[in-house]
Amino acid sequence: MSKADLTALAAQLEEYLGDPHDAGSRMSFTRVLDHDEHEEYPYAFVSQLRRWGVHEYSLPAEQGGRAGNVETGFNLMRLVGRRDATTATALVITNLSFMPLWIAGSDEQKRSAVEDMKRGGGLSWGLSERDHGSDLLANEMVAEKTDGGYLLTGEKWLIGNATVADTMVVFARTGKRNGPAAYSIFIVDKRQIPAITAEELPVEKLHGLRALDLSGLRLKGAFVPDSARVGAEGQGLEIALKSTQLARTVISSLAMSAVDTGLRLTLDFTEGRVLLGTAVSDVPYSRRQLTEAFADLMVADAVSLGAVRSLQAAPEQLSVWSSVVKYLLPTLLEKTMSQLNMVLGARFFLRDHPHYGPYQKMLRDLLVANIADGNTVVNLRNLGQQLDGLLASAGEAAPAVREAAAERAATLFGMDRELPVYEPWKQELFSRGQDDAMLAAPDGLSRLRALAEEAKGTERDRLLRAADEAEELLDRVGPLTDRAAELKAELGREYAQSAELFELSKEYCLLHATAACVLTYVHSHGVLDDPLPSGALLLLQIERLRRHLYPHESVTDPSVIDEVMRVLRHLHRENRLFSHWQFPLAERVADLTAARL
Numbered sequence: 345m346s347k348a349d350l351t352a353l354a355a356q357l358e359e360y361l362g363d364p365h366d367a368g369s370r371m372s373f374t375r376v377l378d379h380d381e382h383e384e385y386p387y388a389f390v391s392q393l394r395r396w397g398v399h400e401y402s403l404p405a406e407q408g409g410r411a412g413n414v415e416t417g418f419n420l421m422r423l424v425g426r427r428d429a430t431t432a433t434a435l436v437i438t439n440l441s442f443m444p445l446w447i448a449g450s451d452e453q454k455r456s457a458v459e460d461m462k463r464g465g466g467l468s469w470g471l472s473e474r475d476h477g478s479d480l481l482a483n484e485m486v487a488e489k490t491d492g493g494y495l496l497t498g499e500k501w502l503i504g505n506a507t508v509a510d511t512m513v514v515f516a517r518t519g520k521r522n523g524p525a526a527y528s529i530f531i532v533d534k535r536q537i538p539a540i541t542a543e544e545l546p547v548e549k550l551h552g553l554r555a556l557d558l559s560g561l562r563l564k565g566a567f568v569p570d571s572a573r574v575g576a577e578g579q580g581l582e583i584a585l586k587s588t589q590l591a592r593t594v595i596s597s598l599a600m601s602a603v604d605t606g607l608r609l610t611l612d613f614t615e616g617r618v619l620l621g622t623a624v625s626d627v628p629y630s631r632r633q634l635t636e637a638f639a640d641l642m643v644a645d646a647v648s649l650g651a652v653r654s655l656q657a658a659p660e661q662l663s664v665w666s667s668v669v670k671y672l673l674p675t676l677l678e679k680t681m682s683q684l685n686m687v688l689g690a691r692f693f694l695r696d697h698p699h700y701g702p703y704q705k706m707l708r709d710l711l712v713a714n715i716a717d718g719n720t721v722v723n724l725r726n727l728g729q730q731l732d733g734l735l736a737s738a739g740e741a742a743p744a745v746r747e748a749a750a751e752r753a754a755t756l757f758g759m760d761r762e763l764p765v766y767e768p769w770k771q772e773l774f775s776r777g778q779d780d781a782m783l784a785a786p787d788g789l790s791r792l793r794a795l796a797e798e799a800k801g802t803e804r805d806r807l808l809r810a811a812d813e814a815e816e817l818l819d820r821v822g823p824l825t826d827r828a829a830e831l832k833a834e835l836g837r838e839y840a841q842s843a844e845l846f847e848l849s850k851e852y853c854l855l856h857a858t859a860a861c862v863l864t865y866v867h868s869h870g871v872l873d874d875p876l877p878s879g880a881l882l883l884l885q886i887e888r889l890r891r892h893l894y895p896h897e898s899v900t901d902p903s904v905i906d907e908v909m910r911v912l913r914h915l916h917r918e919n920r921l922f923s924h925w926q927f928p929l930a931e932r933v934a935d936l937t938a939a940r941l
């Protein structure tokens with residue numbers, strides 16, 4: 345979908361949902377907070393979003409959905425999430441639960457599930473078990489072969505939508521011997537099995553997403569026919585891991601939406617609040633904090649742009665892109681939100697404030713992005729396992745390999761570039777050292793320098809400075825490779841499990857993010873709407889990444905901050921999503937009297 349079409353679609357959804365500060369709108373903060381306070385599943389929100397058809401953009405067109413591009417559904421969900429992460433999660437879980445079918449299901453299985461979902465049916469994804477968490481190969485739910493089908497016995501716990509959805513897609517053991525080929529996937533339609541064989545577990549009380557149905561399902565000899573098996577017997581782990589790749593890539597949108605609302609609310613406050621004769625936005629320290637939060641969000645936006653597009657443009661590399669995004673975005677944005685707390689001040693703590701009440705909910709809800717679908721640690725471990733190959737190719741790839749990566753990077757980071765249709769079965773579990781962001785980084789830097797040469801005055805200086813600082817960061821590939829080699833020599837077989845390897849993986853993520861910021865700039869600058877592109881913003885993005893390594897050093901001066909503040913104020917006043925996409929948000933019809941209280 346072109347940028348113009350996606351923007352028009354996003355605008356339609358925004359208009360449909362209305363100004364969240366308007367109590368009469370379809371998805372007002374007042375009602376969202378009410379659901380949260382009373383821990384009531386948001387049936388009404390989910391239903392009206394289904395009526396609009398939002399979930400269809402994440403279902404394959406070939407079987408009756410409207411998805412070709414994952415990017416469309418991902419961005420629509422950001423708009424839902426900026427109002428309520430619980431509703432967004434409930435919808436996302438249904439779509440993610442469909443992934444095993446999309447990857448390995450038969451045409452009939454896909455068609456029937458899509459039809460069911462279009463009629464309002466929900467899905468849940470039963471992977472986790474109470475005693476085994478991330479250790480999937482220890483899972484105990486068993487599927488015993490019987491005439492014409494399987495008998496399922498065991499328990500799935502901490503499953504989103506487990507009670508409200510009629511159908512759960514489960515991961516169960518079919519093999520007698522332990523190992524990766526011991527598991528298979530089944531569709532369990534609770535309406536089709538004897539009630540006595542299935543018992544829903546109590547809905548858990550949660551810290552964030554309080555209105556979510558997070559429960560579980562206990563099965564005791566539940567019969568499912570052979571036609572309910574997804575893919576071949578023994579293929580379950582592969583399907584589950586590939587499904588998880590998409591989940592990891594899209595779930596970070598919840599954290600971005602939370603910070604978008606957090607920043608928007610904070611600006612509502614700082615633009616109107618006068619302290620000692622100055623708007624808080626204009627107090628130099630506050631202004632810096634606000635612009636830094638904005639730059640963090642734009643780093644996240646650039647990283648997720650490439651990651652979401654990699655689902656289609658580089659599916660064989662998804663094990664890297666999905667883990668980078670799943671580790672980096674939630675951890676980065678949690679810090680961003682903490683920083684914003686101190687700008688908004690005491691009101692961030694108030695659950696019932698008529699304007700700032702949603703802030704504390706966003707603060708709680710965003711934490712889910714770190715936990716669900718493979719926690720931070722699991723993703724760092726996944727990167728650690730591939731790190732040697734990734735560093736080797738980032739440092740020493742042949743020119744032809746880099747050229748091919750640079751060509752793909754133009755699609756990965758070019759917002760207006762057509763994407764190939766999503767074919768999830770092309771995803772790979774290991775990327776064999778390939779990470780196009782890192783491989784294309786040198787090309788990105790030379791393009792950035794060329795753009796700087798075409799620019800004038802301070803913009804030229806800022807772009808050149810951004811290129812220099814980004815290059816210095818990216819040059820850390822060499823020392824990082826040396827440290828990895830030394831560690832390996834020192835620790836031998838312990839290397840793969842060492843805490844130090846996790847730290848190296850974290851640093852790799854920072855380098856990938858640096859490349860993503862540069863590549864987004866060079867491949868999308870021509871299609872960005874005013875006031876973007878901005879050399880000042882790019883420089884501040886690089887500074888924010890650099891701060892993880894040099895916490896107290898700045899590469900920006902006050903004039904850069906002033907310029908980024910101009911960009912931020914423009915997006916706030918024009919009511920646009922804080923993103924390279926800048927989707928127009930629903931018109932703000934509620935007056936801001938409550939924001940002054």
Ligand SMILES: Cc1cc2nc3c(=O)[nH]c(=O)nc-3n(C[C@H](O)[C@H](O)[C@H](O)COP(=O)(O)OP(=O)(O)OC[C@H]3O[C@@H](n4cnc5c(N)ncnc54)[C@H](O)[C@@H]3O)c2cc1C
Nearest residue numbers: 469470471472477478502503504715716717718719721725
């Ligand atoms: C809101 C929410 C929604 C969820 N929805 C679903 C759902 O729809 N379907 C579903 O199947 N599950 C769901 N889950 C469950 C969740 O995805 C799993 O519980 C989680 O991925 C497993 O992690 P755990 O936190 O239970 O940690 P465990 O795997 O038990 O690990 C505990 C701790 O050990 C450490 N650790 C784990 N693995 C490693 C490692 N390899 N190396 C080093 N340290 C490690 C980490 O610090 C980790 O936090 C949901 C959970 C939440 C909170």
